[in-house]
Amino acid sequence: MKLGVFLVLFGGRKLEEALDYVAEKGVKAVEIGTGGNPGKRHCDPQLLLEDERALKEFKHAVESRGLVISALSCHGNPLHPQQELAQKDHEDFLNSVKLAEKLGVPVVNTFSGCPGDHEGAKYPNWPVAPWPNDFQDVLKWQWENKIIPYWTETGAFAAEHGVKIGLELHGGFSVHTPATLLRLRAAAGEVIGANLDPSHMWWQGIDPVQAIHILGREGAIHHFHAKDTVIDPINVNKYGLTDMQTYDNMLDRAWQFRTVGFGHDLKTWADIISALRLVGYDYVVSIEHEDGLMSINEGFSKAVDNLNQVLIQEQLGEMWWL
Structure with a gap:
């Protein structure tokens, strides 16, 4: 395994400076x-796709420091019911896939997105309860009319370019659990996999080790984020795991990222890392x-x-003791 970092953390620095620091x-x-x-901030796919010299300089900046690019990431909502917002995220994804192919990067990370509840909707609708039955109707409509058709077509595009899709299992989006990821993968193909982030498993009440086993046995982990979460044992009893307080209200939130x-x-x-190795x-x-x-640095x-x-x-070597 290689240790990596999501470089947007250092978006306040120029690319070369950020690369020097992490190296x-x-x-x-x-x-x-x-x-x-x-x-x-560090990479505009459209510009690099149109300028071969800039593309070579970008690639050299990374490789000359002994680094590799693990993934390109354009987390957005390509299923947003407001078409102008959806189209922008969709175009970012397509350009990211094209750039990944040119750079030899195997995966593009994003969110599944979350549609509205009908064709005229203005905002996303994330059903999280099976009753009242209206929620079931919304969920069925979303998957049959938006989620599966979009990712079947977009997945085929990525596959044609030799790039895998890493969907981050994140609350607020249609694919947010191992089960929803595998549902979409069964419909849209093995190009779909997880950018698995244990921090979002913990706050949903999912054991990341078990999530790794569930997805890893299917070869459905395309990328992995390392981020932690703590659940406040008092606040969670007041606000629940679907706490809607903003992240900066840390003293009162039910959970927070660490x-x-x-x-x-x-x-x-160590159990998480071992589980990753175990499933390949x-x-x-x-x-x-x-x-x-x-702070960012600390x-x-x-x-x-x-x-x-x-x-x-x-x-991994041979088991010498056998």
């Missing part, structure tokens, strides 16, 4: 934002830091230090 920290891979919510090792101990993270995932573990209690540095203690980095 000095011992990181071996970078995940780069190419649109959607991560933005295009850097690796500050939500769960290193034994838990030996790719990049990409740090995503969204800890409101730590949160990132602590994540690096903690993961280096549990990451399995050497190639």
Whole structure:
């Protein structure tokens, strides 16, 4: 496995400066934002696709520092019921796939998106309860008319370009659990897989180790994020796991994101890394830091230090004792 980082964390620095910094920290891979919510601070796919010289310079900037690009990421909502918003995220995704092919990057990460509840809807609708039965009707309409058709077509596009799709299982989007990911994968093909982030499993009440087993046995983990979550044992009883308070209200929230090792101990993270190796995932573990209690540099540095203690980095040899 390689230790990586989602480079949007250092969006306040120029690309070369950010690459220098993470390389000095011992990181071996970078995940780069190419649109959607991560933005295009370090990489605008449309510009690089139109300028071969700029593309070569971009590639050299990464490779000359001994780094690889683990994924391009354009997390957005291509199923947004407002077409102008959906189209923008859709175009970012298509351009990211084209650029990934040129760069030899195997996966593009994004969200599944979440549609509205009818053709004239203005906002996304995320059903999370089976009753009243209206929610079941909404869910059925979304999957049959929006989610499966879109990702079947878009998945075929990615496959034609030799690129896999890593959907982050994130609350608020239609694909947010192992089951919903496998449902879409069964309909749209094996080009669909997870950009698995344990932080979003924990707050949904899902054990990340079990999620790894469920998805890994199907070969459905295309990329992995390293981010932690802590659930407040008092606040969760007041607000529940679907707490709608903003992330900056940390004192009262039911749960909050933490850097690796500050939500769960290193034994838990060792179990996660071991489960990844067990199911055959030996790719990049990409740090995503969204800890409101730590600065960018401190949160990132602590994540690096903690993961280096549990990451399995050497190639698996023969079982000499057999």
